Amino acid sequence: MMLKTWIRKSVTRQMTTIGNKVEAAKMAAAFRAVDENLKPNDRIIGIGSGSTVVHVAERIGQSSNKDSFTCIATGFQSKELIISNGLRLGSIEQFPKVDIAFDGADEVDSKLNLIKGGGACLFQEKLVASAASKFVVVADYRKKSPSTLGVQWTKGVPIEIVPNSYAKVTRDLQEMGAKSVILRQGGSAKAGPVVTDNNNFLIDADFGAIEDAEKLHSSIKQLVGVVEVGLFIQMADQSYFGEESGEVSIWSK
Template sequence: MSTDLVEQAKKSAAYKAVDENFPESAKVVGIGSGSTVIYVAERLGQLRNKSGFVCIPTGFQSKQLIIDNGLSLGSIEQYSNIDIAFDGADEVDTDLNLIKGGGACLFQEKLVAIASKQFIVVADYRKRSPSKLGIQWTKGVPIEIVPNSYAKITNDLYDLGAKKVILRQGGSSKAGPVVTDNNNFLIDADFGEIADPVKLHTQIKLLVGVVETGLFTDITTKAYFGEENGQVGVLTK
């Protein structure tokens, strides 16, 4: 599979997502993160009326995308009603449920998504599950937590049926755990294939110390996929 073909497919999916869904009257637009969203920001930056709307980032990367493409930068504190948002995903199931948070921005991504009238996902074909969540993305459900709750929540997640629970580490660039933009920790909990993401999200969210989960349910309007053959696939409810 040619890397160039994959990138072209990502670009085609992003451009099509913007062209088919962006409202002419839009005043506030959410911009997420990921390798495909780069092309979303590029396309928005080509619009003639780009000075007529403000863009809300979900993290540092998306803030830079907004600035680099000459778009107007705003914040969710200023604009809590968003006309449309575009974001990537780590996995999308056949019911448009998502796993997000591989890039450690899940809370702000969900905040922007929930505040949006339309939430459009753009990704490549490798992020599409043939059925349930947990098939393509096997690193576990990302969960943002208050730092001093990690030991208790780890035990709770095993009680809920998790196969493996890991406190995400910073790797070679940081000694110790990843710290989110909200100064929290991240846990990745592998539940295998997820039969009921709504139920699992609710169970995890009720644990004291959990800020948010990377399970996005009943939020997504459409998903656009850059296919292996260079074409664009679209999934709608």
């Protein structure tokens, strides 16, 4: 019994150490990305969502000139991050041209193509990123895929759809070769599907390793019922990765 207790405590300590390393990696990447890319004359700043962007918002909130710029949110969590860090909140309707946007990613390949949408905010994230003159990604080392997308992130490509189209879109994706197509559920917190900030449903379609992300994106986007696809093709300008060692690596176009 004592041996089992010792093993359990040892595993817990190891998991805590790993968790602390990952969090430190996220913070290092976020702080450096902001320090190297946020310019004094930037007036409209997009702030995405996710665990790494928490540190982005924190760093931007430490800016001495934060009263001189406005931040655009990509969803509810993003809005909360902006407000809680004392930043001025604006909307994409007010400011359709964004100077710079920071966001996380579920996976990044060597061409800076991304899979996003694990946090169910992909449409608004893509809207803000597409409006930005510069789009900077921040992530930790677990999100890097030197080859193709769909290798590190194996939960499938997130796809936002109009609710009553889910049966048709599911069938269409299966005919396109998806290994599995899952209507994302709310889990223990909600009976039924996840509902996005835009009152839509989310489908996760697993195509395995994605050899041609641009072609797949185009094919899915053309399906009737699809609002947006969680493949961000050639949108990012740079990606900052917090490494397990504590260093930060950068991929650029």
